[in-house]
Every structure is written in structure tokens, then in C-alpha cells.
Amino acid sequence: MSSAAHDTKIRRLHTRKSKKASLPFAPEKVWIDKKVADHPQTIRILNKLKNCDYDVVDNVKKLKRPSDLSAAKKQMVLTYHKGDAFKPCQGIGNEHLCCNYRVIDLISGCPMDCSYCILQSYLYNNPRTTVYVNIEEILSQVATFLSKNSQKFFRIGTGELGDSLALDPIVEFASVMIPFFASKRNAILELKTKSTFVDHLLDLNHRNRTVISWSMNTPEIIESDERDTASLDERLEAAKKVAAAGMGVGFHFDPIIIKKDVGEMDRYIKVIDRIFDELEPKQISWISLGLLRYPKDLPNLATQRFPDTSLFTGEMVPSGNKMRYLRFIREEAYRPLWEHLKSKLPPHKIYLCMETPAVWEKVDPTVKGNSCIEKRLCNTESINFDYQAKPTIF
Amino acid sequence: MLLQYLNVSSLNIADDSYRITFAPELEELKRSVKVAGIIQPINVRHTPEGTYQIVTGYKRVLVMQELERQSIPALIHEPNDLSPTQAFLWSLHDNAVARSLNLIEKSVALTKLNQFYQMSEDELAKQFLPLIGEEPSFKILHQLMSLDSLTEPVKTHVVKSKVALSSASRMSEFTPSTQQALLGVLSHINPSTNKLNELLALLREISARDGLTVEDILSRYQLLQVVVNPTATSADKVSALRQALRGIRLPQLTERQKQLAHLIQGLELPTQAKVVADPYFENKNMKLECQFSHPEELDSVIKKIQAAFEKQKWQEIFEWYRT
Numbered sequence: 001m002s003s004a005a006h007d008t009k010i011r012r013l014h015t016r017k018s019k020k021a022s023l024p025f026a027p028e029k030v031w032i033d034k035k036v037a038d039h040p041q042t043i044r045i046l047n048k049l050k051n052c053d054y055d056v057v058d059n060v061k062k063l064k065r066p067s068d069l070s071a072a073k074k075q076m077v078l079t080y081h082k083g084d085a086f087k088p089c090q091g092i093g094n095e096h097l098c099c100n101y102r103v104i105d106l107i108s109g110c111p112m113d114c115s116y117c118i119l120q121s122y123l124y125n126n127p128r129t130t131v132y133v134n135i136e137e138i139l140s141q142v143a144t145f146l147s148k149n150s151q152k153f154f155r156i157g158t159g160e161l162g163d164s165l166a167l168d169p170i171v172e173f174a175s176v177m178i179p180f181f182a183s184k185r186n187a188i189l190e191l192k193t194k195s196t197f198v199d200h201l202l203d204l205n206h207r208n209r210t211v212i213s214w215s216m217n218t219p220e221i222i223e224s225d226e227r228d229t230a231s232l233d234e235r236l237e238a239a240k241k242v243a244a245a246g247m248g249v250g251f252h253f254d255p256i257i258i259k260k261d262v263g264e265m266d267r268y269i270k271v272i273d274r275i276f277d278e279l280e281p282k283q284i285s286w287i288s289l290g291l292l293r294y295p296k297d298l299p300n301l302a303t304q305r306f307p308d309t310s311l312f313t314g315e316m317v318p319s320g321n322k323m324r325y326l327r328f329i330r331e332e333a334y335r336p337l338w339e340h341l342k343s344k345l346p347p348h349k350i351y352l353c354m355e356t357p358a359v360w361e362k363v364d365p366t367v368k369g370n371s372c373i374e375k376r377l378c379n380t381e382s383i384n385f386d387y388q389a390k391p392t393i394f
Numbered sequence: 395m396l397l398q399y400l401n402v403s404s405l406n407i408a409d410d411s412y413r414i415t416f417a418p419e420l421e422e423l424k425r426s427v428k429v430a431g432i433i434q435p436i437n438v439r440h441t442p443e444g445t446y447q448i449v450t451g452y453k454r455v456l457v458m459q460e461l462e463r464q465s466i467p468a469l470i471h472e473p474n475d476l477s478p479t480q481a482f483l484w485s486l487h488d489n490a491v492a493r494s495l496n497l498i499e500k501s502v503a504l505t506k507l508n509q510f511y512q513m514s515e516d517e518l519a520k521q522f523l524p525l526i527g528e529e530p531s532f533k534i535l536h537q538l539m540s541l542d543s544l545t546e547p548v549k550t551h552v553v554k555s556k557v558a559l560s561s562a563s564r565m566s567e568f569t570p571s572t573q574q575a576l577l578g579v580l581s582h583i584n585p586s587t588n589k590l591n592e593l594l595a596l597l598r599e600i601s602a603r604d605g606l607t608v609e610d611i612l613s614r615y616q617l618l619q620v621v622v623n624p625t626a627t628s629a630d631k632v633s634a635l636r637q638a639l640r641g642i643r644l645p646q647l648t649e650r651q652k653q654l655a656h657l658i659q660g661l662e663l664p665t666q667a668k669v670v671a672d673p674y675f676e677n678k679n680m681k682l683e684c685q686f687s688h689p690e691e692l693d694s695v696i697k698k699i700q701a702a703f704e705k706q707k708w709q710e711i712f713e714w715y716r717t
């Protein structure tokens with residue numbers, strides 16, 4: 001431990017576990033909302049968790065909050081999602097260029113434990129892993145939306161409030177969603193993960209309407225700050241299986257971390273090379289780049305749990321209600337990665353996540369607005385949706 | 395229960411089982427006692443060992459001690475009549491209802507309820523935070539409970555300088571020796587909550603980035619010297635300290651800001667005009683603000699701006715900003 005690490009007391013010791021995301025999550029306790037006790041999805045999930053301690057409660061909102069987040073992560077709540085579980089991604093509508101992504105909330109919370117995870121802040125008062133079993137109802141909201149907007153194409157994901165596949169060996173939601181999206185003309189599903197739980201999905205009929213994507217980082221960051229996730233090699237192995245099954249594969253370099261200077265981008269370039277050692281460009285639907293950004297209270301919360309982390313030491317400045325690297329540092333960091341990616345992949349498959357027009361201008365001046373990114377991404381080889389024929393709809 | 399005059403020396407003041415009071419202000423009470431004596435008896439618990447534990451009235455006992463009075467009226471409760479939990483709740487209600495508790499007192503109350511009386515965090519957040527005048531939030535609960543790790547001198551500083559909860563909680567994350575070093579700096583300044591939080595965050599981040607202890611940072615960059623300057627005001631010291639720490643923590647930003655300030659200075663604008671730019675260089679828009687009170691003044695300001703424009707100085711700024 002460095003001398004600085006001694007400086008901050010470890011008040012809540014976090015037991016460092018080895019990489020083992022290939023083992024499914026086993027909650028220590030499951031709380032079942034009385035209203036969904038007889039729901040078929042609840043019964044199916046409980047059948048998967050035979051030896052788990054569970055309790056049916058009248059109101060899951062009144063459950064006592066576990067003493068800390070690490071304890072909360074070992075508990076699961078089965079309930080239903082009231083209201084709108086299908087909404088625009090948080091990047092929409094502010095100062096960033098956005099790919100018009102939409103998200104479905106089926107799970108909130110995550111059994112993995114990344115130091116930079118914003119859920120530590122977002123779900124502070126409600127930190128248990130919560131599964132919404134009314135997936136059919138939620139998907140019918142999606143179906144209605146898609147048919148009402150049949151002239152537009154949508155990229156839809158589930159990984160905003162958790163990992164899309166970390167719980168899938170238990171909840172098996174992906175097995176419901178992939179066929180659902182296979183039947184849709186104007187949408188593609190993205191399942192974003194740091195796990196390797198894909199084997200049960202490989203034989204599903206996806207009709208090129210699913211992309212499984214991995215959040216990527218350097219092996220060093222994965223080891224130090226992405227607890228209980230799959231290693232880089234494991235992620236690439238899983239991606240290869242998905243690609244071999246003919247499904248789209250995506251990668252998100254997010255969060256890209258600069259601790260001291262942009263020289264650290266060399267490590268990310270090596271990871272890019274690893275991807276292209278393992279996969280053909282045509283097997284890759286998209287790769288995104290996103291530098292670390294976080295709500296202002298996150299470093300305080302995260303360093304209490306992980307005193308040794310040095311993730312929050314780059315030159316971050318306030319930007320709206322978040323912190324992010326200085327603009328010119330972002331430009332400098334993206335440029336070599338973008339150039340390197342461009343030498344491997346057509347530019348329409350590469351995008352920056354939640355970046356400002358000023359940064360886009362430096363990295364790829366041809367991108368002038370949201371619809372431009374959206375159109376480019378939706379026109380990947382894997383998607384048969386003719387945007388060019390209807391350019392005025394944006 | 396028995397009302398009796400107890401000898402002050404028979405009270406076990408060192409036993410702080412039910413004590414919440416921290417750094418009490420005694421002067422007003424002392425004046426009142428001098429005039430009217432003790433109006434309301436204190437409550438004590440008679441232990442099986444024969445000692446008297448103070449349940450309520452700790453401040454009254456302190457005052458009586460300071461005034462060198464011999465006896466104090468007390469309601470004596472036998473152990474069977476008053477359990478330790480009840481006694482603590484009496485003490486808490488007695489204090490919380492009569493006055494607003496300081497942060498350390500709130501922390502003591504919650505920590506004791508949790509550690510000795512097995513109250514869950516849920517009960518603490520929902521029942522006890524509102525009782526002590528706080529929102530029922532887990533974040534606030536955790537921040538208050540974290541203050542238990544502050545050293546005694548820092549606790550006293552928190553109360554005397556009215557340090558905000560968010561700052562006090564940040565200070566509790568440092569080791570006792572670092573807290574001591576911080577106190578050496580903080581005792582010379584009186585920053586606002588936002589500024590103090592920023593200073594603490596800067597120190598912690600530099601420490602994590604460079605692998606230095608806070609003590610090392612303070613001595614390597616001679617930061618103590620910045621705040622001991624006897625001629626500077628507290629506000630000037632805070633500003634100098636903040637600037638020094640930001641320069642260390644955000645070297646590229648600081649350098650850019652210096653360069654921009656230099657370029658703006660080169661415009662030789664009249665005193666009534668200034669250029670305002672986004673301090674973080676995120677927004678490329680710049681603003682030119684002018685102040686004038688009559689047409690001739692406006693005319694002169696515009697001419698000077700025009701002169702700067704003709705010298706191509708503006709161009710330099712735009713070009714620099716674009717890079």
C-alpha cells in the first residue's frame with residue numbers, strides 16, 4: 001500500500017475477490033413483493049434459487065436498508081415496475097451529442113462492484129439489486145412505442161441501472177428479449193455486460209436484432225477497479241462465442257481513465273489490438289469511447305468503500321451536475337484511440353459516448369448533430385433498415 | 395424514584411454512558427445558577443455498585459463543580475426502575491427537545507444508539523434523525539456516524555468553528571495524524587463550506603495521485619506558510635491556499651487559465667470592459683462586458699476595444715482558444 005493509501009482509513013473493509021464472473025451470482029437473501037409472489041417470472045426465478053433464503057413482504061419499499069452497499073449487493077428484491085420503464089437514455093436532451101439511445105429498466109443494481117459505478121450514488125437509498133418481474137408488461141410498452149414510431153429506428157439497451165447479463169443465469173430476461181426484438185422491424189437490442197453469461201443465448205433466433213456488447217478497460221483497471229467482473233480475456237472469449245453464433249458484438253471503452261496523463265491511452269490501444277486479434281471487423285457492430293465522468297458526490301462515496309482507488313485523480317472539472325476531464329484533455333485522449341480504431345473499423349461504427357459538439361469537431365468533424373451519429377450507427381451492415389431513403393424523418 | 399440532595403462529588407462524572415453533551419457553553423447557565431440555584435433536579439441512576447450515573451443534567455453538574463457547590467438536587471432511579479436504554483433515551487430527549495444539538499452531539503447520540511443499544515440504521519434514520527432535527531436520510535446518518543472517528547481536538551474545532559456536516563465527515567476519513575496536520579492549517583482560516591470541501595477534496599486527490607501523505611503535501615509545497623501570514627485576511631489566505639492546491643491538482647487547467655489571463659491582459663482593454671470566458675474551457679463562447687454611464691464614455695470604450703482589435707490581439711485569443 002502506498003503511503004497515501006495509509007492516509008485514508010479503511011473503515012469498511014472490502015474483501016477483494018478474484019475474477020469469477022463466470023460463476024453466477026447467488027444472492028444471500030431474496031425479498032419478494034407480495035404483489036408478485038405468484039407471478040410466473042417470480043416462480044421461475046425462485047426455482048433457480050432453490051437454496052436461497054427468501055421472504056415475502058407487503059411493501060418492499062419499507063425494507064430496512066442494509067448497513068452498506070456491499071451487504072446490499074448480496075440481496076435481491078423481486079417486484080414490479082410501476083410507470084414508465086422504457087425511456088430515453090440520460091444523454092438525450094442536454095449539451096452532448098447523442099445517439100438517441102433508449103433504455104429499458106428491468107433490473108436496478110448490480111452484483112458486480114466497480115469503483116467508478118455511478119449506482120453507488122444513484123441507488124444510495126435503495127441499493128439492493130431489484131428485479132422487475134413484469135417484463136411482459138414492460139415489453140408491451142416497448143412494442144407500442146415502436147409501432148407508433150415505425151418510421152424511425154431505435155437502439156435500445158437494458159444496462160443503464162445495472163449490467164444487462166450479470167443476473168441472466170437467474171432471471172433469463174435476455175431469452176425473452178432477444179426473440180421479442182427479433183420480431184421488430186425498427187429496433188435493435190443491446191445487452192451491455194462485463195460478464196461471460198452468453199452460452200444460454202447462442203441458439204436463440206435473433207434475426208440480427210441483438211448486439212451483445214462488452215464494457216472494455218485495460219487489464220490493470222479491470223483488476224484493480226472492476227471487482228467480480230470477467231477478465232479481459234474472458235470477455236473476449238465470450239464475445240467470440242457470440243460472434244460465432246452470428247449475433248452482433250459491440251465494445252464500449254467506458255470509462256476510459258486518465259490517472260496522470262494521456263500517455264495512458266497506449267494501454268487502451270493495446271486492448272483495441274486485442275479485440276482485432278480475436279474478431280473480424282465485420283463481426284463488430286460498434287465500438288464506443290467514453291472518458292470517465294461521474295456525479296460530484298461519487299468520489300467521496302467510492303473512496304469510502306475503496307480507499308486505495310486512484311481513479312479520481314485526473315484533471316476533472318465541473319460540467320453541469322457532473323465532473324469530467326478538461327475538454328482539451330478529452331480531445332487529446334480520444335484522438336489516438338479514434339485514429340487507431342479508424343484504421344481497423346469504418347468510422348460509422350465508432351462513436352463517442354456523451355460528448356460535446358466541440359470535442360466531436362476535433363475528433364471527427366463530419367459528425368455535426370445527433371441524427372448524424374444515430375444514422376451512422378443504425379446503418380451498420382447488420383441492420384437492414386433503409387435510412388437513406390427517408391432522410392427527412394430526422 | 396427518590397428526590398434527594400446528592401453530594402456533587404458522589405456523582406461519577408467520568409461515566410459517560412448516557413452523556414450526549416460535547417463542548418458545552420456553560421456561561422449562561424452559570425449566571426442563572428448563581429442567581430436562582432438549580433431549579434430542576436438532575437436525574438441519576440443508582441448502579442448496583444453504589445455509584446450514581448448522570449442521566450440528565452450533565453451541564454448542571456459541571457456548573458455546580460465550577461462554582462464549587464457541594465450538593466445538587468437529584469431524582470434517583472434504581473437500576474430496576476430505569477434500564478440503560480431508557481436512561482439513554484431520556485438523556486437524548488432531554489437534550490434534543492431543549493436545544494439544538496451540535497454535530498458531535500448528534501454523532502455521539504446516533505453512535506451510542508447503534509453500538510450500545512443495538513438500534514438498527516433504519517430505526518436511526520427514520521426515528522432518530524427527525525428527533526435531532528435532521529432529514530431521515532441514510533447519507534446524513536452515515537455522515538453523522540462517521541464523525542466518531544474525529545480526534546478530540548478536531549471535534550472541538552468542528553463545534554467551535556461551526557464546520558458543516560459534509561466537511562466534518564470528509565475530515566473523518568483522514569487518519570488521526572493527518573487530522574492533526576489539517577487542524578494546524580484550519581485553525582488559521584475560516585473557509586465557507588464549499589471552499590473547505592474543495593480544499594479537503596484537493597488534498598485527498600493530490601495525495602492519491604502522487605502517493606504522498608497530506609502531511610507531505612503540506613510541507614513539500616509549504617502550504618502552512620500560506621495560512622500563517624499575519625497580515626493577510628482569512629479570505630485572502632483561503633484564496634491563496636485554494637489557488638496553490640488547484641495549481642498542484644489541476645496543472646493543465648491552471649496553466650491554460652494563466653495563458654488566457656495573459657492574452658486578455660494583452661488586449662489592454664479599458665478598465666470599464668472585461669472579457670468573460672468559461673473557466674473550464676468547455677463552452678467556446680466568450681463575453682465582452684462593458685460598463686459606461688454616458689455616451690462619451692461608451693464611445694471611448696468602443697474605440698479602445700477597436701484599437702485592440704486592430705492590433706490583432708483578439709485574433710490571437712480566438713486562435714489560442716481553438717487549439
Ligand code: SF4
Binds near residue numbers: 110119
Ligand atoms: S458492472 Fe456496471 S452496473 Fe455493475 S458495478 Fe460495474 S459499473 Fe456498476
